[in-house]
Amino acid sequence: MDDKLMLMIPGPTPVPESVLLAMAKHPIGHRSGDFFKIIAEVTEGLKWLHQTQNDVLILAASGTGAMEAGIINFLSQGDRVLVTTNGKFGDRWVEICEVYGLNVEKVTAEWGKVIDPEAVRASLEADADKQIKAVIVTHSETSTGVINDLETISRYVKAHGALMMVDAVTSLGATSVPIDAWGLDVVASGSQKGYMLPPGLGFVAVSPKAWEAYATAKLPRFYLDLGKYRKEAAKNSHPFTPPVNMFFALQVALGIMRAEGLENIFARHDRLKNATRAAMKALNLPLFAPDSAGSPAITSVAPIGVDAEKIRSILRKRFDIVMAGGQDHLSGKIFRVGHLGFVSDRDILTAISALEAALSELGYENFTAGAGVAAAAQVLTQ
Ligand SMILES: Cc1ncc(COP(=O)(O)O)c(C=O)c1O
Known part of the structure; x- marks a missing residue:
C-alpha cells in the first residue's frame, strides 16, 4: 500500500512528520540573520548531542564525506595510521586512507566479531617512536551489527598520543558517544541515521588537538577544508550554500531529541x-x-x-x-x-x-x- x-x-531511517513539514517551507537566504540564528541554535544542539565543547561542523555531505573530511584535514601523505576493521565500513576507512597515500596498518576481526582493544594496545605499544598519527575506529559496524569498545580503545590511544578518529555514523544518537569524556578527536556522523533526518548532512566534531594537527596537515582540500567551516561557524555562518531546508529539519529534530533527553x-x-x-x-x-x-x-x-x-x-x-x-x-x-x-x-x-x-x-x-x-x-x- x-x-x-x-x-x-x-x-x-524514518523521519517524524514535523521534521518533514519543516522541510516543506520556502528556503531562506543563507546569509540572512534568520539563518544565522538557526545555525547558532543547531550548533548548540549538536554539541549537546555530541556531549562536547569541541567544534561540531555541518557539511552538505553523507557520512562518507564527513569521514573523508576527517582524513584529509588532519593527516599528510605517508602518515602512519592504525585502522580497525571488522566489517564493510571499517574497510571503507582503509580505502579512503589508501587513496590519500597514507601508510595503513590494520587491526582486524572477523565480520560479526568485535575488535579486540588489546590488539590495538599491542600495536600502539609496539610503536615506541610514536609514528602512528591516528587510530580510526568504526564504533557501530553497520554491516554486521557489532558495536566496538570505543571507550577502552580510546583510553589506549590517549596513552599513546595519536589522534582518535571515530566513525560514529550509526552510533551517534543511538548510544552515548561522550566525546569530551572519552577524548575523541575527530567524530564523523550523518543525518540519515540517529538524527531522524533524511540523508544530506554530515557532521564532524573536531577537538583542539585535531586542530593542532590541521595546522601542519598537507593533504589537498577545498570544499571539505574544515578550517573554512570553523571560521564561518564562529560567526554562525557557513562557507558555502548549505541545504537550508535540511537545517530547518535539523532544528526540529534536535528539539524532539532534547525533549526526549x-x-x-x-x-x-x-x-x-x-x-x-x-x-x-x-x-x-x-x-x-x-x-x-x-x-x-x-x-x-x-x-x-x-x-x-x-x-x-x-x-x-x-x-x-x-x-x-x-x-x-x-x-x-x-x-x-x-x-x-x-x-x-x-x-x-x-x-x-x-x-x-x-x-x-x-x-x-x-x-x-x-x-x-x-x-x-x-x-x-x-
Ligand atoms: C558505520 C557507517 N559508516 C559510514 C557509512 C557511510 O555513510 P553514507 O552512506 O552516509 O556515506 C555508513 C552508512 O551506512 C555507516 O553505517
Whole structure:
C-alpha cells in the first residue's frame, strides 16, 4: 500500500512528520540573520548531542564525506595510521586512507566479531617512536551489527598520543558517544541515521588537538577544508550554500531529541535492541553479533533453514516493511533490522509479528507462533 512504507534499515531511517513539514517551507537566504540564528541554535544542539565543547561542523555531505573530511584535514601523505576493521565500513576507512597515500596498518576481526582493544594496545605499544598519527575506529559496524569498545580503545590511544578518529555514523544518537569524556578527536556522523533526518548532512566534531594537527596537515582540500567551516561557524555562518531546508529539519529534530533527553534516547535504543534480540532467539534465528557487542542501532540475523532474501521479500511485498540484506560476502546470508532514530516499541512489535508471518509463509517450522512477539513484548514492558 502506498505511503505505508516502514523503513527498518540502518539508514535512511524514518523521519517524524514535523521534521518533514519543516522541510516543506520556502528556503531562506543563507546569509540572512534568520539563518544565522538557526545555525547558532543547531550548533548548540549538536554539541549537546555530541556531549562536547569541541567544534561540531555541518557539511552538505553523507557520512562518507564527513569521514573523508576527517582524513584529509588532519593527516599528510605517508602518515602512519592504525585502522580497525571488522566489517564493510571499517574497510571503507582503509580505502579512503589508501587513496590519500597514507601508510595503513590494520587491526582486524572477523565480520560479526568485535575488535579486540588489546590488539590495538599491542600495536600502539609496539610503536615506541610514536609514528602512528591516528587510530580510526568504526564504533557501530553497520554491516554486521557489532558495536566496538570505543571507550577502552580510546583510553589506549590517549596513552599513546595519536589522534582518535571515530566513525560514529550509526552510533551517534543511538548510544552515548561522550566525546569530551572519552577524548575523541575527530567524530564523523550523518543525518540519515540517529538524527531522524533524511540523508544530506554530515557532521564532524573536531577537538583542539585535531586542530593542532590541521595546522601542519598537507593533504589537498577545498570544499571539505574544515578550517573554512570553523571560521564561518564562529560567526554562525557557513562557507558555502548549505541545504537550508535540511537545517530547518535539523532544528526540529534536535528539539524532539532534547525533549526526549539523552538518557531516554539511549535507553530506548537499548530496549529496542534487547527486544529485537530476544525475539530472534525465541524464533530460533541465530544472531550474527554476540550479546556482549550487539549494536543498539542494528540487529543482524543469520537464519538457518529459511532464506534471508525471501524473508525480506515477503516483508517488503506483503507488509511494506523494509529490512536490509547482507553486504558483500554476507549477501543472502543475513538480514539486518535497523532500529535507530525515530523508532518506537510499537515498530518492533509490528516488525516481529510480520516476520513471524513471513516465516510461516516460507514453511519455517522451527518456532512457535507468537513466541517472538511475546519475547519482544516482555522486554518492552519490563
Ligand atoms: C558505520 C557507517 N559508516 C559510514 C557509512 C557511510 O555513510 P553514507 O552512506 O552516509 O556515506 C555508513 C552508512 O551506512 C555507516 O553505517
